[in-house]
Amino acid sequence: SPFPGMDPFLEEPLDFADFHDGFVAYLREIIQPMLPAPYYAALGRRAWVEVSERFIGPDVNVLSMSSMARVETGTALAIEPAQPIVVTVPHDEQSQTLVEIAIGRGASRRLVTAIEVLSPSNKTLGERGRDLYLRKQQELLQSKCHLVEIDLLRGGKHTTAVPEVRYLKSVPTCEYHVCAHRFDNFEDYFIYPIHLRQPLPTINVPLLPGDGEVSVPLQQVMQRTYEAGPYHREIDYSQIIPSPKLADEQVKWVRERLSEFNGYDTGRSLEYSL
Secondary structure, eight states, X not given: OOSSSOOGGGGSHHHHHHHHHHHHHHHHHHHGGGSOTTOEEEEEEEEEEEEOSOOOOOOHHXXXXXXXXXXXXXTEEEEOOOOOOOOOOOEEEEEEEEEEEEESOGGGOEEEEEEEEOOGGGGSTTOHHHHXXXXXXXXXXXXXXXXXXXEOOSSSOOOXXXXXXXXXXXXXXXXXXXXXXOTTSTTXXXXXXXXXXXXOOEEEEXXXXXXXXXEEEHHHHHHHHHHHSSHHHHOOTTTOOOSSOOOHHHHHHHHXXXXXXXXXXXXXXHHTTO
16 A cells, blocks of 8 residues: 555545455454464354435436426316326345454353454434444443454544543544443543554553453554555556545645555646545
């Protein structure tokens, strides 16, 4: 990746969907050998149905003409009774993967730690995926399960478990962050601030009380995900503008970074975001 940490170009929804699943898969891959027996890391999946953004419907002009067709009867003007118009609202099934650290099998299986990587649907008001995520978040916070949330999106509504007011008051301004909550330390939230210009941190993922923690290098996961993905071929860094918009000093830094990395001509595209 051209960047030392998170790549802001990956925050485009179409790119982030692929990045999200790859990041979760390699997160499990890196955690697995770190876990002492009898712990293991598995992929979990949460599915829901969302109204699709795809437009499927009849032409408005045709509808207006057919529903308001007029027939002259002598000197009077009669309007045909309106017929019902079928409006199709397409729905797409969506899913989101996460990493679950557990012990036991079958009926004796116990979820110890859930590691979530937030997606755009989790941070968008009105999305069913957000409502479902927040409901599951509260269930985990009230259970004997640790929750680790990784937010690599600058846009959207604050979503991690730490209350937003407390977060804004206590955490320095940053583009991304990780929020870790232990069930055996209910009142504390461990926040890892992440800045655009810095590598992703190594975070501590808790196990059951007495079994300690495992240190997970998120930057290693990021590099593995980027190298295995299509991003260096798919993303045209000379044309695409990161979304959401970057601050002026960030635009300058991104331009310089890309120029140094591979000689990209970014002046024209990145100046647009100013």
